Structure formats: structure tokens, C-alpha cells
Amino acid sequence: MAPGRKPKVPSRTTTNQTSRKGSQSTQESPETVAFPVEVQQMLLDAFRRAFPFDEHHDVKAAIQQVKGRLFLRDFTAAFSNQDYLDAYALRWSASRALGYSDVFLHGDLQEVWLGGATSVATAHEPQSTSATTVACIGGGGGAEVAACAVAARSYSLSKVEVHAIDIADWSNCLTKLENALSTPPPLSAYASERLKAANKPLVMRDQLEVRFSQHDILSVTKTDLRDLLGGVHLCTIMFALNELFSTSISRTTAFLLALTDIMQLGSWLLVVDSPGSYSEVKLGQGQDARTKQYPMKWLLDHTLLEVASDENSKWKKHVADESRWFRLNPSLKYTMELENMRYQIHLYQRIGEAR
16 A cells, blocks of 8 residues: 555556466576565465455455456545455465565665664564564555565564554454464364464564554645654555555655654664666656656655755665566465566665754
């Protein structure tokens, strides 16, 4: 779901040629996946348990309804009832959760999770002080929440507090997903004691805390934005910033400038979006000769590294990659089709003087 403004439309970069059912691209070699396939399967199983459509609820019909409304950009109708929200999470958030987990666990993001000012930790030694706090702009669909659970497990974090912020009411979906991620899967009554002892959830219940706020992020006042984002260690905007810029360059710029004022020194901003021409913003309408296409990454860098910085730098860019792939393991099993994920990634750290 696009952050605070419009839901995420299934990406044009995840078409049949990149689906698990199709063949992988021959032009680019698969990249190393940062977490074990066993954990990937546990994540998919959690989504399947969280959103168990029964015979009275036709999940395929619900998915088609959502897909059709998203295609028409009728976002209000696309998420007009709980079945549609659950269907979206089951069909699209699960794939994205795998990709986002891989993003979080890649080497160039380890410092975000393990290098916080509040603690010193390694992948084998859990943090012993305060929780890692994460705000996910547009994170209502659950993909970011699930990926944070994988990060908590993989980095042995003592606790991750995730605050998802979105324009539609995803609260019920996130409650179900949080429970599925932190509850062991059901076993047969005849399961052996060995199986029962080994049956663990993806993440322990006290390692993950999820809360949700329903807001249009472009309409939130700076005071309210401070309440939402003040003190967070990591803010994510996943497959959403281009949609925000397309809605309004001026309002999105104002949001990023307010975010700059609010984010504490040493905190991080992670932006992931569709690569290349799929993330371009048009300025001007129709046949207007002044119409120009601006790459989202240029608008982002211009806002954070030039406009926001003024005379003193406010952000340092740590990662900039215009095209990466997360490719699915063919052994994964799921009730829905899954897609590989191609994306661009930008990671910034808040530096300089706080205002």
C-alpha cells in the first residue's frame, strides 16, 4: 500500500517473466539471498496462516476484484472491505516480505540494525538495551512488518517495535500477521515430543511489537508527524515514494523536509522503489511543452542532500543502487503465485546539527 496516499499497485517490474512459475532472466545472474530458505518458508507459512480464506470466501475472486480496481486506480474501492485487504496481503505482501527481508539482511544494511547508538551487538549476541524502533510509511500491507520480524530473528535483536502508517485501515490485518509470526504453527495431536520441542515461531512474541496508525502522510501536520516519527531508529518508505511524488512534488518535498527536522541524529531513512523509468515523475500536463520527467531518485537526492541541507549537511548517503534483484528459491511452497523483486535502493543517515 502506498504510504499515506495511495495503495501499492502490483509493480510492473514483477510480471510473468519474473514470476516463480516463469523462467529467470538470462540477462542478469541471481544475487546471493541473505537468509536461509527455511526461514523464507516460515515467513510464507505465517502469511498463509494469518489469512486463511475458507470455502465461503473466494480468495481468487477477491484478488481479481482488488487487481481490477488497482488497475483503474480506484484505490478506495480496492480496499473497501476486509476480504480485499486480506487478499492483497496474501497475494502481494508475502512476495514483498521475502524481498524486504533480503534487503534488511544484506551486508550494506547490517550497520542499520547492529550499529545503533543505544547498544553494541553482533549477529550472535542480542542487544541488551532499548528496542530497535522502525516506522514504515505505507507499511499497512504487512510486508515491512514481516521483514522486521525476520531481521529481529536473524540479528538476534532483543526487540523490534514496528509502527506501520498507512491511509487505509490495516489494523486487523497486522494483528493477524503479528500473531502468526509470533505463534508456533499448529501440529498434529499425534506429533512426537521431539517435533513439539522443535516447533518454534518465526520470531518470539517478546521480540516483536506492532502498532498501526491510519493517516494520509501528505496531510499530517508537522506536530503530528513528530509524534509519529520522533525518536525512531529507522524509517522506511518501500515502493511508495514515487507514488507520493506523482501525487504532489511540493507536498512530498515538504514531507521530506519535515522528516529531516524530526529524525534524530544517527537515525536512518531507507527508500526502496521500482527501478529506472518505472519511477519517474512528470511535471506538467498533457501536451504542455514544458512537461518533463524527473527520476524519483533525483528528486529524493535533491530534496535531502541539497534543499534540506542548506549550509550544513543533514543527511549522508550510504547506499545508492539503481537496480537490484531478489530472486525466489524454486523450492518455496505457497498457495499463491510469487514474484521476484527488482528494485532501486537508497539509504541515508541523519547527520549534522539537529534543528
